[in-house]
Amino acid sequence: MKKELSFALNYALNKGFQIHPDAFKILENVDVRKLEKIIKEIVKEKTKQKLFQISQDDLEVYLGIKDDPTLQCEVKVISDPTSKITTGEGVKGYNALFSSRFNKFKRIVSExxxxxxxxxxxxxxxxxxxxxxxxxxxxxxxxxxxxxxxxxxxxxxxxxxxxxxxxxxxxxxxxxxxxxxxxxxxxxxxxxxxxxxxxxLPDIPDQSGNRSESETYAAFLSDLHIGSKYFMEQEFTEFVQWLSSPDPVAKKIRFILIGGDAVDGVGIYPNQDKELVCQTIEEQLEKMESLLDKIPKNVKIIIMPGNHDPGRRALPQPAIPKKYNSSLWERENVVMVGNPAVISLNGVKVMMFHGQSIDDIVKTTPGLSYDKPTTVMKHLLKARHLSPIYGSQTPIAPEMQDLMVIEDIPDIFHVGHVHRAQLDMYKGILLVNSGSWQKQTPFQASVGMTPNPGIAIMVNLKTFQVLHENYNSNLDNVLQS
Known part of the structure; x- marks a missing residue:
């Protein structure tokens, strides 16, 4: 018997565990470098459950051979602008938009x-x-x-x-x-x-919050900018590979939320073609699909557009149009939504917004900066609106109703856009700005913007414990909180 296997078995036996013969056969084929970690994790989990036998099922679930039946994986789209967009024309459209905004808020403050x-x-x-x-x-x-x-x-x-x-x-x-x-x-x-x-202010009332019944995890990502030569493809690939590893957290991830700018786009800014490795939208989306295809199929992937993605730039944005990559829409584990959207993950409400309006708010409000995006996110929650300023940098379409009013109060508020990963809480709501997977660009360097890319943020939907994996080799690259 290999000494590593002997050590693993003795560890379990000394903790009062029995090991089923079928489980023993699986352990014989496991990488010896991972044996100790695997046995310790299983013993820890089974001790919590007060079950002191390690079965074949336990190992198959842990190693990802079999899906864990105790983990919930329910996605419901509560709010998505894609099917609600009915753009008005000219002055009439904007009159309708602001009348809708006023009336919605009047109902909110009526309480x-x-x-x-x-x-x-x-x-x-x-x-x-x-x-x-x-x-x-x-x-x-x-x-x-x-x-x-x-x-x-x-x-x-x-x-x-x-x-x-x-x-x-x-x-x-x-x-x-x-x-x-x-x-x-x-x-x-x-x-x-x-x-x-x-x-x-309309503001958000204090929240007790919804929680998942099982310890399912959601990973929060944004601003991949696939197609840009500054996209951190190697680091992102390492994260995707980790999702299929026997790591106890990786095995419990059932949701990945991508909060916009999944691709770098084409013609977004002058001379962008010099910074692209994929010159067309179709190439960029095909590259994205090939990367996401390596994610385990039991993980639901929710994708929303940002200002770099194909389709309408004005808010609210419909989901990335099917005509650019219909196979993304056809995948069973992919959910395409517009910007903003509210998603229920095992009953936990997540409000997703790419965050374009942060540009306007930072420029017009004293004391706010790109370095602390969650402070801006609190302003949006207090205002109960995701893009209140009209006529500035953020384009807003003259919709017949204002779809940017925060009517559904979330448990988690997920934003991207500014490439700064940061966490905070506000009135019981977890604030997540999920940073980016793009290295500092020449433009960012020229204006003194320092991103902290390559950080994957994971939230336990039962306890709201937040964990993160940093795939950036820069020691100064840390998650803010």
């Missing part, structure tokens, strides 16, 4: 006690009361000058300018985004001006 006292903006201009009033609307402007801040809101009845004197309230007003919905408490000042005495 708050203050909503019973809401008045239209037009009615406040003729009001003759000393009592405070409540109005709501979209922020059209905010201006700070000297010791005061002016806030202009608009609702379907009109607009008004409110003055803020309170310093803390001024700081809150400075974080408001253009076209964001807010509710404010106002009073009539001595000179008949309107004073803002409180600002109430």
């Amino acid at each position: 708050r006690p203050e909503s019973r006292m809401l008045k239209s903006i037009a009615s406040t201009k003729t009001a003759k009361t000393e009592d405070d009033m409540y109005v709501c609307g979209l922020v059209t402007n905010r201006v700070s000058e000297r010791n005061i801040t002016k806030l202009i809101l608009e609702d379907p009845s009109g607009s008004f300018e409110g003055i803020i004197f309170d310093k803390e309230l001024q700081q809150l007003a400075d974080t408001l985004l253009s076209d964001q919905f807010v509710m404010v408490r106002i009073s009539i000042g001595k000179n008949s001006g309107l004073l803002v005495k409180d600002i109430i």
Whole structure:
């Protein structure tokens, strides 16, 4: 008997375990370098279950010969814009979009006690009361000058300018985004001006959260940029190979979520062709398919588009069009969704958004930066909207309804785009920015952006424990939290 096998058997026996003869036959054919780890992991897991026999089934499940029947793998698409896109035309379309935004938010704040006292903006201009009033609307402007801040809101009845004197309230007003919905408490000042005495954001209520019944893991990835010569193909291949290994976490992964920019695209920026190894969208998608094909078939892969992927660039984005690579759509373990989308994984709600609006928010809000994307993600949750600013860098289509309002409250909020992997929590919601699998590009270097690529983030959907594997050899490349 090999000494490694003898050691493994003695370890199990000393822990009070019996080993079935059929299991012994499997152990004889296992790589001797992995025997000790395998036996220790199985003993640990079976001890938790208070079962003290190692069977053939135990080894076949562990080694991936047989699927683990105790692991759930249920995917449901709760919200996907692909089939809902009904773009309006011109002014009519944008009027419909912002009317939809206002009405959706009005329903959201109707659950708050203050909503019973809401008045239209037009009615406040003729009001003759000393009592405070409540109005709501979209922020059209905010201006700070000297010791005061002016806030202009608009609702379907009109607009008004409110003055803020309170310093803390001024700081809150400075974080408001253009076209964001807010509710404010106002009073009539001595000179008949309107004073803002409180600002109430739609925000997310505290969450207790949904959890998976089994210890199934989901892996969160984004911004692969396949087709770019800076795509970390070797590192990504190592991750894919790890998924088929006997590692105890790898064996429990049943979901992989790719949050946009799966490929690098074509003609996205000037002279991009000089940085491509695959010159056409079709080549890039075929390359992606060949890489994803090596992922075990019991793993569900959810793919959403980003600003580099083929199809419409404006938000909301439909799923990557079938015409570019129909075989991706036909795979049983692949789910194609639009941007943004809400997915249920074993009952855990995951809101996926590529994150294009981060560009606009970082540029217009003091104190925010690309280095800390989860701080921007908190702003989006507070605003209950994924892309509130209209007319800036992020293109927004004139949809007949606003599909970017956060109506379904998630358990996990997954974003990419900025190539910085970071974790955080907000009101019980796990925030995951999943970084990238693309090395620093010349453009990023020219503007001082330092990505931390090659980090695979895994979440235990039962406990919400987060683990990660770093495939980047750079010792400074770490996951932020």
